[in-house]
Amino acid sequence: MEMPIAFKVKELSQILDVSTPAVSQRLKNTTDELLKSDKNRTVGIPRETISKILTENGHNYFYRKNIILAHTIVGGSAKTSAIWSLFNGFLRISSKQNPLILCSSDSQASLDDIALGSIPSADKQRVLVDYFNEQATLDDILIPIDKNENTWIIPSHLNNVFLDKSLQSPKKIKGEALRLIQDIYKKFPNTNPSIFIDTMPALSASTGSFILAMAQLMNEYSPEEYNPVVCIPLRSDSTSLKGCQIAFDELNTIIETFGVDKKPTVKVFLANYDKRLSLSSEILKSLFGDPVLKDYVADTIIRTSAEIPKTSYANKSVFHDKLTSVGSDYNDLLLEVLGYEKQGANG
Numbered sequence: 001m002e003m004p005i006a007f008k009v010k011e012l013s014q015i016l017d018v019s020t021p022a023v024s025q026r027l028k029n030t031t032d033e034l035l036k037s038d039k040n041r042t043v044g045i046p047r048e049t050i051s052k053i054l055t056e057n058g059h060n061y062f063y064r065k066n067i068i069l070a071h072t073i074v075g076g077s078a079k080t081s082a083i084w085s086l087f088n089g090f091l092r093i094s095s096k097q098n099p100l101i102l103c104s105s106d107s108q109a110s111l112d113d114i115a116l117g118s119i120p121s122a123d124k125q126r127v128l129v130d131y132f133n134e135q136a137t138l139d140d141i142l143i144p145i146d147k148n149e150n151t152w153i154i155p156s157h158l159n160n161v162f163l164d165k166s167l168q169s170p171k172k173i174k175g176e177a178l179r180l181i182q183d184i185y186k187k188f189p190n191t192n193p194s195i196f197i198d199t200m201p202a203l204s205a206s207t208g209s210f211i212l213a214m215a216q217l218m219n220e221y222s223p224e225e226y227n228p229v230v231c232i233p234l235r236s237d238s239t240s241l242k243g244c245q246i247a248f249d250e251l252n253t254i255i256e257t258f259g260v261d262k263k264p265t266v267k268v269f270l271a272n273y274d275k276r277l278s279l280s281s282e283i284l285k286s287l288f289g290d291p292v293l294k295d296y297v298a299d300t301i302i303r304t305s306a307e308i309p310k311t312s313y314a315n316k317s318v319f320h321d322k323l324t325s326v327g328s329d330y331n332d333l334l335l336e337v338l339g340y341e342k343q344g345a346n347g
Contacts, residue, residue: 004319052095066194068196069199085308089330115153233269236273
């Protein structure tokens with residue numbers, strides 16, 4: 001996997017809420033590794049350096065045990081694009097001491113095709129359905145994307161079409177995804193793994209199991225230690241809006257059905273927004289007019305861009321090669337998902 005571009009000085013200045021010259025001057029006095037141009041100008045900040053700076057300046061909460069799950073029941077709503085973009089955006093600012101893990105439960109395996117450049121063979125690679133059926137261990141299904149960067153994936157293939165059959169009892173629904181996440185925490189002790197989950201576009205027992213696990217872990221970890229977020233993307237059409245409402249209702253229903261007293265943060269956001277189309281504005285107005293969803297709408301809108309399919313086809317992300325406008329949008333959404341609050345630099 002090719003690494004995304006390094007964080008820019010301007011991006012750091014925006015997070016710290018200080019001027020770009022002030023950040024540049026501070027970086028001149030640091031002994032940390034920086035990327036330099038031929039004229040000795042700082043053109044990028046490697047992930048280890050940026051994570052150190054952000055931690056020192058009050059943004060250590062970025063590096064909690066993050067679980068970010070994308071959920072939708074309508075295809076073509078940018079669910080996979082969102083998870084892939086958020087994963088790569090976080091890869092730019094996180095220390096490699098903490099593992100970053102993609103988890104693919106969709107049998108179509110679109111995420112695997114982008115991240116690995118191919119879909120794993122069903123004859124050779126165990127996947128979630130095998131783990132949930134107790135026919136595979138975590139080590140059997142977790143494979144490295146790049147060991148040097150501490151990035152991993154739980155891949156998928158067509159066998160995951162049977163995933164819901166492996167979760168036919170309430171006990172399995174409540175316990176299997178929780179067991180998976182707890183096994184991940186055991187595999188990487190004394191770290192804060194961040195897990196990015198791409199779910200199937202349907203009302204499914206496996207998605208419900210992950211959401212329940214995210215909620216149950218809120219009783220084990222404090223908000224300072226753990227950050228669970230369900231992202232619900234939608235297209236600019238009425239079908240996707242209705243799907244968003246159903247997905248949100250299902251999230252609440254499964255938590256209430258199983259008697260869990262907490263629920264993850266929910267971020268509903270409009271993907272592929274095109275201000276030239278009146279329908280995009282109408283859907284946005286409908287979101288803010290919805291008596292329930294209006295309280296969960298993200299501050300960030302993802303603008304439509306040909307960069308998303310183009311970079312995915314090349315097994316890259318909107319954070320590769322150059323920082324595009326849609327890359328900036330996803331960076332803003334990432335910061336929002338991480339709980340970003342402007343604090344200013346310390347000292």
